[in-house]
Amino acid sequence: MKIALKIGYEGTAFFGSQIQPELRTVEGELLKALKEAGAIEDVESADLSSAGRTDTGVHAFSQIVSFYTVNPGLAIPRVINSKLPRDVWAWAYAEVPDDFDPRRHAVRRKYRYILSGDYDISKMREAAKLILGEHDFANFAKKDKKNPRSTVRRIEKLDIRVGTGIIRVDIEANAYLWNMIRKIVTALTLVGSGLRPVDWIEQMLDADNYEEGIEPAPAVGLVFMDIWYDPEPEWIMDGYAVRHVNEHYTKEAERHKVISTVMEQFIIHEKKPE
Template identity: 55%
Template sequence: MRVALKVAYVGTGYHGSQVQPDVATIEGELFNALTDLEIIDDPKSARFSSSGRTDAGVHAREQVVAFNTDKPNLAIPRVINSKLPNSIWAWAHAEVPDDFDPRRWAVSRKYRYIMSGEQYDISKIRAASKILVGEHDFANFCSKDEDKSTVRNVERIDVRVSGTLTKIDIQANSFLWNMVRKIVTALTMVGSGVRDEEWLTQMLDPESYEEGLEPASAYGLTLMEVKYPDPIDWCEDGYAIRRADENVHDYMVRHRVMAEVMESLVPREER
């Protein structure tokens, strides 16, 4: 039987999602859990695949993975999570066709980037984001791979303010390496007045204009959703979701405390 999982993770501390030798990765932890539980013998024979890779420090709410197993009764989130660190958890599973490939079958993906928005003109960012929607050559917005086309269709970009933070949701048929983070860099350059919309339009014409961009920091990026043409009958695991909520709450408390600690490390003049 072929089983698919929705997996979430806090990417901090991992060298990306794809397995690599001698470093901690999301897939490495998943492989260890699945083999320890004897759900699979090894990733290759189980035809393990994922909906895509995320870079070091990038997070996910809905990474989709699939594998073959003859123990589907064990291939459920609450069992698999018992062998995973608290920073990684499965939260839904489904039986899928034998030829299901979570990467090739995907029709779109959505990423969210969260950043401090206090120093940017949000109206300029929103106006600039409209220029990027549609089918364009994003060669200036990626770390290039010579074997791949750099044309992509960005279906929508939503920009909204939440307190002192700005959230940018980007949905496309697929993404190039570092594409989201470089789009964020470009939008913040326009939002800060360093560049204008005319420059952004030029950036979409790489045959006549070329410029390198530094990708925005990885810690603000999350893979939010992967969409497929035919509905998958996902079974969400309420217990796994409740445990994940508890773990995330602990992360949030820790980081709030650390923010205050960092603030206290720098001497301030009395006011």
């Protein structure tokens, strides 16, 4: 039987999601937990695959993984979570057909980038409107020399929302290029800080006639939020797993609020000369 899981992870201590020899990864921890729980016999027969690869330091709320199980009763979130470290967890599952591919069958993916800073939000939103739609995003991607492919992608949604000291950038598309989202965020902040005009975005999207390299925004702010399929698997949310995850991260969020305030106490404010 093939099972799909919705998993989340706090990516700070992972070298990305994809399994790599000698490095701590999300897939590595998940495969270890599945084997310890008795849900799989070995890595090869499990044939685990993910909806998308996330880089070192990137987080996920709803990454999708699928695998073959020898014991469906043990391939449920509450059992798997008992074998996982606290920074990765499963919270929903579904039985899926043998030909289900979490990456190829996805019709839309949503990411969220969280940042703070003093930016002109109206200019950032103007820039975001230019990025919407189908464009050549070659200037917003890390070049993959080994596997060159089309750099044309279609952005379906790009929203910028402001909270208390926080800016949330939500982006939805069917597929993305390597570092594309983080470079889009960099471009938006360059416009929002006045270092680039809004129409510079049009130049960046004209990859045939203009080339400029920009650094990706830090991985710490990027979260893989959601993914959709057609037809959508019949997900079963594990209430027990959800409650435990919510309790843990509610406490963690409060702790980090305190730490953030403590960090602010260390800022030295120099007096301006009279």
